Amino acid sequence: MTGTLISLISIIVGIVAAHTFANFKKKYTFGFIGNTVIGVFGSILLIKSFGRLGFTPWSIMNNGDFDGFRLMINILVSALGGILGLIIGKWMVQKINRKA
DSSP: OOHHHHHHHHHHHHHHHHHHHHHHSGGGOOHHHHHHHHHHHHHHHHHHHHHTTTTSHHHHHTTTOOOHHHHHHHHHHHHHHHHHHHHHHHHHHHHHHOOO
C-alpha cells in the first residue's frame, strides 16, 4: 500500500461519510454533487491540518512498515472532515441567506 493509495482511500471515506450523514440528516444535504465536493474538500482540509501531528499517508507507511493505528486515525479524521464540511457548509449558506 502506497501513500497515494492511502490518500485516495481517505478521500473516498470523506465522500462516503458526507453522503451517509446527508442521507440521515436531510437538512444538511447539498445534492449528490454538492455532497461529493464538500466531502472531498472537507476530508482533505482536515487530513492536511491533522497530518501535521504525524498522521500523513507517508508516515503511515513509515519507510515500508505499515502502521494500522495511524491508518485508523487517518480514516476517522477523514470521515469527520466530510461530516464537518457539510455542517459548516450549511451554516455558511444559512448565514448568507439570512434576511437582514
